[in-house]
Amino acid sequence: MSEQRICKRCLAREMPDAGYFENMYEYIANIDPQIKTPEALYEERLALCKECDNLLNGMCRTCGCFVEMRAAIAANSCPAVHPKWSSLG
Ligand code: SF4
Numbered sequence: 361m362s363e364q365r366i367c368k369r370c371l372a373r374e375m376p377d378a379g380y381f382e383n384m385y386e387y388i389a390n391i392d393p394q395i396k397t398p399e400a401l402y403e404e405r406l407a408l409c410k411e412c413d414n415l416l417n418g419m420c421r422t423c424g425c426f427v428e429m430r431a432a433i434a435a436n437s438c439p440a441v442h443p444k445w446s447s448l449g
Contacts, residue, residue: 372418
């Protein structure tokens, strides 16, 4: 019997069943560049999420969204009471 690992601070793209999220990645890839977060800022946001206690299995426990999705829209911000990243513009 294999032991199932729980990936607390993983992004969805880092999980063993990342293929399950293909539709999300396709959606992110096709976001209108006018509203999409620039790549460098996107990775900065995700790095902050990875250090956050609210990240669980790729989801933010504060809002219930997948952080890779939330971070991909420039106007979005971290939903925490003390936000770790903010909207662009
Ligand atoms: S609270 Fe903010 S930093 Fe933490 S996982 Fe959610 S979106 Fe990311």
